[in-house]
Amino acid sequence: MTINKLKSAGLKITNQRVIVLNYLFNTQERHLSAEDIFRDLRLNGEDVGQATVYRVLNQLEEAGMLERHYFDGSKAYYELSSNSHHDHLVCLHCGKIIEFxxxxxxxxxxxxxEQYDMKLSHHNLYMFGYCLNPDCHRDI
Ligand SMILES: [Zn+2]
Ligand SMILES: [Zn+2]
Structure with a gap:
C-alpha cells in the first residue's frame, strides 16, 4: 500500500520514505509534528536521523501526500492528505485537535x-480555544 502510494505520487521508493509513511498510515494520531514523528520512529527502533525525517516530510508534502499545518504559529504539524476536506479546532491548553x-x-x-473576484484554490480554517472538559485545564 505504502509503495503503491509513493509510486502514484511520482516519488521514488526509498527506505526512509517507506518507514515514515508506514508509521503515518498506522498511527492513531492524525496530526503530528516532525519532532513527534522522529521520536516515535526512534522508539519503534527505526534507524533514521532527524534531518532525514524532516527532509522526507517535506518531500511527501511537496508531492501532495501530506498536508502541513501551523496550528500554533511556529511548529509544523503533518497529516496524511485525504479526499475529504476538513477544518480544525485547536485547544490552546492541551493541544487537542478536533476535525470538523x-x-x-x-x-x-x-x-x-466570489464577492472579491477570486476563485478559491483552497483554504485553512483553524479555530482556537480551550476544552471545556475539566481534564484539560484542571491545573490552570
Ligand atoms: Zn484542552
Ligand atoms: Zn486534520
Missing amino acids: FDPFIEQRQQEIA
Whole structure:
C-alpha cells in the first residue's frame, strides 16, 4: 500500500520514505509534528536521523501526500492528505485537535471569494480555544 502510494505520487521508493509513511498510515494520531514523528520512529527502533525525517516530510508534502499545518504559529504539524476536506479546532491548553466539516462555512467562503473576484484554490480554517472538559485545564 505504502509503495503503491509513493509510486502514484511520482516519488521514488526509498527506505526512509517507506518507514515514515508506514508509521503515518498506522498511527492513531492524525496530526503530528516532525519532532513527534522522529521520536516515535526512534522508539519503534527505526534507524533514521532527524534531518532525514524532516527532509522526507517535506518531500511527501511537496508531492501532495501530506498536508502541513501551523496550528500554533511556529511548529509544523503533518497529516496524511485525504479526499475529504476538513477544518480544525485547536485547544490552546492541551493541544487537542478536533476535525470538523461544516457545509455552511464552506459555502460562505466560496461566496466571499466570489464577492472579491477570486476563485478559491483552497483554504485553512483553524479555530482556537480551550476544552471545556475539566481534564484539560484542571491545573490552570
Ligand atoms: Zn484542552
Ligand atoms: Zn486534520
